[in-house]
Amino acid sequence: MSLKPPQTLHLSPGKRVLFLTKDPELIRRQLAGELDLKMKDLTVDDLLDDINTDVMTPAWVCFNHRPEDLAREAYAGLIVDGERLFERDALYGGDFEVIVSGHRKGVGSSRETAVQAEKWSGIKIAVAASFAPIHAANNINQGVLMTDHETLQRLQAGDGVPLEEFYREYDPITQLIVRHGGLFPLAKSVARKEIEWPANNTESRPMTMAEKVLARHALGARDRCVKPGDSLVVEVDGGYSHEFTTAQVQYFLEQEHGTDYRIEAAGRFAVFEDHLIYADEVPRMRPFMDKIERLRELQVEFQRHTGVQDFSAKDGVSPGICHEVAREVLISPGDFIQATDSHTCMGGCNNALAWGVGATEYANLIHSGFTTVEVPESIRFELVGRLPEGVTAKDLMLYILLEFARPQMTLNRVMEFTGPGIASLSMDERATLTNMATECSARGAIVEADEETYRWIEQRRPEIDGVELRQRAVEADPEAHYDGGVHTIDLASIQPMVAHPGDPDHGVPSDPTNGALVEEVDEVAIDIAYGGSCTAGKIDDLIFYHQVVAEAVEAGLTVARGVVFLIQVGSKSVEKYCRENGFMETFAKAGVTVIQPGCGACIGCGPGVSENDDQVTVSAINRNYKGRSGPGKLYLASPLTVAASAFTGRITAYRPGMFLQEQPQTI
Ligand code: SF4
Numbered sequence: 001m002s003l004k005p006p007q008t009l010h011l012s013p014g015k016r017v018l019f020l021t022k023d024p025e026l027i028r029r030q031l032a033g034e035l036d037l038k039m040k041d042l043t044v045d046d047l048l049d050d051i052n053t054d055v056m057t058p059a060w061v062c063f064n065h066r067p068e069d070l071a072r073e074a075y076a077g078l079i080v081d082g083e084r085l086f087e088r089d090a091l092y093g094g095d096f097e098v099i100v101s102g103h104r105k106g107v108g109s110s111r112e113t114a115v116q117a118e119k120w121s122g123i124k125i126a127v128a129a130s131f132a133p134i135h136a137a138n139n140i141n142q143g144v145l146m147t148d149h150e151t152l153q154r155l156q157a158g159d160g161v162p163l164e165e166f167y168r169e170y171d172p173i174t175q176l177i178v179r180h181g182g183l184f185p186l187a188k189s190v191a192r193k194e195i196e197w198p199a200n201n202t203e204s205r206p207m208t209m210a211e212k213v214l215a216r217h218a219l220g221a222r223d224r225c226v227k228p229g230d231s232l233v234v235e236v237d238g239g240y241s242h243e244f245t246t247a248q249v250q251y252f253l254e255q256e257h258g259t260d261y262r263i264e265a266a267g268r269f270a271v272f273e274d275h276l277i278y279a280d281e282v283p284r285m286r287p288f289m290d291k292i293e294r295l296r297e298l299q300v301e302f303q304r305h306t307g308v309q310d311f312s313a314k315d316g317v318s319p320g321i322c323h324e325v326a327r328e329v330l331i332s333p334g335d336f337i338q339a340t341d342s343h344t345c346m347g348g349c350n351n352a353l354a355w356g357v358g359a360t361e362y363a364n365l366i367h368s369g370f371t372t373v374e375v376p377e378s379i380r381f382e383l384v385g386r387l388p389e390g391v392t393a394k395d396l397m398l399y400i401l402l403e404f405a406r407p408q409m410t411l412n413r414v415m416e417f418t419g420p421g422i423a424s425l426s427m428d429e430r431a432t433l434t435n436m437a438t439e440c441s442a443r444g445a446i447v448e449a450d451e452e453t454y455r456w457i458e459q460r461r462p463e464i465d466g467v468e469l470r471q472r473a474v475e476a477d478p479e480a481h482y483d484g485g486v487h488t489i490d491l492a493s494i495q496p497m498v499a500h501p502g503d504p505d506h507g508v509p510s511d512p513t514n515g516a517l518v519e520e521v522d523e524v525a526i527d528i529a530y531g532g533s534c535t536a537g538k539i540d541d542l543i544f545y546h547q548v549v550a551e552a553v554e555a556g557l558t559v560a561r562g563v564v565f566l567i568q569v570g571s572k573s574v575e576k577y578c579r580e581n582g583f584m585e586t587f588a589k590a591g592v593t594v595i596q597p598g599c600g601a602c603i604g605c606g607p608g609v610s611e612n613d614d615q616v617t618v619s620a621i622n623r624n625y626k627g628r629s630g631p632g633k634l635y636l637a638s639p640l641t642v643a644a645s646a647f648t649g650r651i652t653a654y655r656p657g658m659f660l661q662e663q664p665q666t667i
Pocket residue numbers: 275321323341342343533534535599600601602603621622
């Protein structure tokens with residue numbers, strides 16, 4: 001529960017400030033109660049930078065859905081010399097109310113549990129030189145104040161700091177959230193009609209696709225124009241959660257509204273069982289199976305209580321990865337979609353605006369039917385030409401990650417994909433582009449609709465009104481302004497790419513923006529080839545894998561000695577397509593292991609994760625952050641590269657006919 005913060009902030013008598021220093025010994029002594037530091041005696045350079053949310057709450061900690069339980073394992077992922085620096089209860093029992101770090105606090109995944117672990121350990125103020133945007137939003141929603149090191153010095157000197165200094169840089173609605181102590185208390189004030197939302201008075205102007213979607217959904221000022229930075233209260237067309245997140249949503253709703261809570265428009269929302277479905281196949285996850293089972297049970301309770309659409313597993317088989325199924329059956333052009341997973345942005349391939357939110361925001365929006373948004377800036381990619389043979393949308397995305405995301409041009413912006421080149425990309429390939437917007441640290445991504453968009457949706461939803469589908473689509477106004485610029489990419493210039501795993505021990509982080517041409521990567525021998533996940537388990541991805549595997553089989557090859565090649569289909573409909581087209585027989589002949597629908601590799605909870613440091617994986621998934629998919633090294637690549645590498649045993653770009661020419665070693 002959150003309380004309204006006082007108008008003037010002071011440090012509380014008897015409470016402590018924890019400095020996350022680069023020197024682990026100083027942290028150890030603070031946790032042991034032997035040392036209390038002052039900001040005036042330190043510099044920002046003494047403090048840890050880039051604290052990752054996986055470090056704050058590793059996946060296994062998130063199996064505790066109650067924030068007070070996961071707080072006891074706060075910072076369990078901060079490992080020094082193979083040992084946990086924060087033992088169980090170290091933060092929780094330390095009487096700390098302020099936590100201090102260096103630059104970019106809260107990078108990595110969007111998991112809100114990172115904030116919860118601190119808040120339920122008693123932290124009221126987080127101090128850093130900068131915060132990752134989603135982590136900052138999670139702090140705001142949870143009522144944790146954020147400030148800089150100078151303000152901390154004043155607090156430690158005994159000064160009072162006006163609350164206004166903690167929020168005056170924010171947009172008007174975010175200011176309201178901070179002043180009320182978080183999103184839930186604000187929503188209650190709104191329900192009691194104690195406050196009115198700030199009006200949006202933006203004059204008529206040309207708009208981007210994202211701006212048009214938000215303008216259309218704005219409560220109270222529907223169809224007025226909007227511009228980046230505007231604060232809006234918007235209606236949400238739909239959303240979903242999965243078994244890794246639903247239990248928290250239910251918990252927050254019960255805490256805030258009682259066990260008899262009701263949600264608005266249950267039919268527009270859904271639950272999926274897809275993320276932990278194969279966790280028992282990962283040895284490191286087996287000790288947590290009872291907690292995982294509890295998460296499943298709680299999701300079932302939530303679904304029965306609320307009546308949201310049910311995409312639970314049947315006989316242990318998932319209907320599919322939430323993002324894949326959602327674009328097939330739930331998401332339409334012009335929709336505004338919110339769900340509790342960072343790859344929610346994938347829905348943008350259907351000309352919708354979609355992004356992932358934390359459990360707090362999701363619980364609030366399904367209860368009230370609306371959410372708050374600061375209109376994001378946009379960046380536009382004008383695609384021309386066609387991708388060369390052997391090159392896929394994944395290669396294009398790895399190129400965009402390197403050239404545009406790495407220099408932060410996509411940061412917090414909506415990526416718009418337009419231009420004549422779109423027509424040459426299938427809906428599945430468009431979905432690869434929008435899926436990886438989150439790796440670009442973008443807010444989301446949206447693709448211009450065309451007849452292929454409508455045909456693809458109508459084929460899967462025969463009951464849908466085709467006229468309405470077309471009317472709801474959005475396109476950018478010709479004079480729309482793009483803060484991130486308009487960039488023309490000639491698809492014909494794209495070549496097979498990888499993102500390498502960096503060298504985290506020597507300061508080169510594992511990052512999807514570590515792009516390189518496959519031909520520049522020297523003879524990297526692999527142990528695992530993985531094709532699957534929300535990014536690469538679609539029908540076209542399976543066609544790519546099959547294309548390579550069929551050629552290899554024709555050349556008399558099987559998967560290279562010592563390599564495991566796993567292909568996981570994204571949904572039951574993808575699996576059905578593979579069966580009907582004989583793919584399964586080809587995969588079996590080549591020695592490929594095919595796995596039923598589901599995901600989890602990117603959180604270390606499913607097939608395809610490495611088990612030791614020495615293993616090298618080439619994977620068609622979306623992220624290669626160190627440790628998230630096991631302890632080994634992970635290269636990101638296209639489905640074609642993954643499949644070709646599985647037969648050569650080293651990272652290799654696919655070329656048509658390559659196996660007949662090369663005849664690599666076989667078993
Ligand atoms: S890759 Fe799979 S596990 Fe990772 S965020 Fe996407 S859907 Fe979830």
